[in-house]
Amino acid sequence: MHFPAGDPSTSSRLITPESADPDTQLKFHRHKPVWKESAIDEPPAGQRYSTWPFVEKGFRGPQPYPLWLIEDAGAMDTELGILKTGKEGDVFLLERAIGGRTSLLAAKRYRSRDRLQFSRSQAYSDGRSARRSRDNRAIRNNSAYGRDIAALQWANAEWTYLLRCYEAGIPVPYPVQIDGTEILMEFIADPDNPMAAAPRLQQLTRFDPRLPSLWEQLSEALEKFAGLGVAHGDLSAYNLLVSGERLVVIDVPQCVDLAGNPQGMDFLHRDCVNLCEWFSSKGLSRDPDELFASLLGHLF
Numbered sequence: 040m041h042f043p044a045g046d047p048s049t050s051s052r053l054i055t056p057e058s059a060d061p062d063t064q065l066k067f068h069r070h071k072p073v074w075k076e077s078a079i080d081e082p083p084a085g086q087r088y089s090t091w092p093f094v095e096k097g098f099r100g101p102q103p104y105p106l107w108l109i110e111d112a113g114a115m116d117t118e119l120g121i122l123k124t125g126k127e128g129d130v131f132l133l134e135r136a137i138g139g140r141t142s143l144l145a146a147k148r149y150r151s152r153d154r155l156q157f158s159r160s161q162a163y164s165d166g167r168s169a170r171r172s173r174d175n176r177a178i179r180n181n182s183a184y185g186r187d188i189a190a191l192q193w194a195n196a197e198w199t200y201l202l203r204c205y206e207a208g209i210p211v212p213y214p215v216q217i218d219g220t221e222i223l224m225e226f227i228a229d230p231d232n233p234m235a236a237a238p239r240l241q242q243l244t245r246f247d248p249r250l251p252s253l254w255e256q257l258s259e260a261l262e263k264f265a266g267l268g269v270a271h272g273d274l275s276a277y278n279l280l281v282s283g284e285r286l287v288v289i290d291v292p293q294c295v296d297l298a299g300n301p302q303g304m305d306f307l308h309r310d311c312v313n314l315c316e317w318f319s320s321k322g323l324s325r326d327p328d329e330l331f332a333s334l335l336g337h338l339f
Contacts (some may be wrong), residue, residue: 046302089114124304194220197292230283256286267335270307276317
């Protein structure tokens with residue numbers, strides 16, 4: 040019903056929270072809608088809502104985003120199992136899905152402070168330091184706080200090197216996002232079994248017909264690493280994946296700055312030895328010193 044302005048009957052019929060007596064005001068407040076986060080249904084164990092909307096843009100991968108990447112806020116992440124265990128962290132297989140669209144991601148999670156095993160970190164991290172002297176002391180003393188800082192440093196180092204490598208054209212998984220000590224990246228699948236990870240180079244047999252092509256891809260990747268002024272530092276047939284004809288480099292948190300790390304050249308030479316010895320053992324003879332000399336010409 041509409042009452043014309045100035046109609047005296049409206050004053051007795053319309054009540055607002057501001058004009059009501061104290062008891063009536065209390066009723067208004069009691070019935071005022073209140074947003075309760077606890078009212079949101081929690082997903083079952085092994086699932087979570089996509090963390091993509093809550094990650095700042097600076098912690099997402101480079102644009103343009105790949106077509107397979109799901110950006111929808113309502114997407115659900117489902118953990119499908121573990122892909123790899125390591126000293127610093129474990130890698131899990133995630134499925135991100137919404138409205139019939141799905142994509143697989145690899146989630147690398149650095150371990151909680153009570154389970155860290157950063158036994159190799161000092162040699163690789165020479166030339167790196169935390170911004171605060173307190174953090175550096177805590178890391179050296181291996182305190183609980185220091186292990187937390189170390190986990191964050193290694194996660195951030197891997198994220199930074201993934202971005203640099205990807206943008207330099209080095210064949211690494213596309214870096215999707217970083218959230219604390221969890222890095223989401225492209226899942227490198229076996230073309231013959233899309234739900235399984237691509238095999239490691241180590242699994243290839245002697246005289247595999249793909250070896251010459253894989254060596255060429257590897258040589259080009261090493262030259263691009265050198266062009267960035269870094270060495271992988273721990274490169275071997277165990278952290279190279281073979282997805283059909285494609286070679287992919289993984290595990291880059293320990294990348295070594297060849298200018299800032301006093302052992303940088305030793306790490307680079309060791310990478311050359313490890314790779315040449317493996318290819319030679321498979322029937323494709325390669326000289327590590329020749330490879331090392333070639334890479335020196337691509338530095339910086």
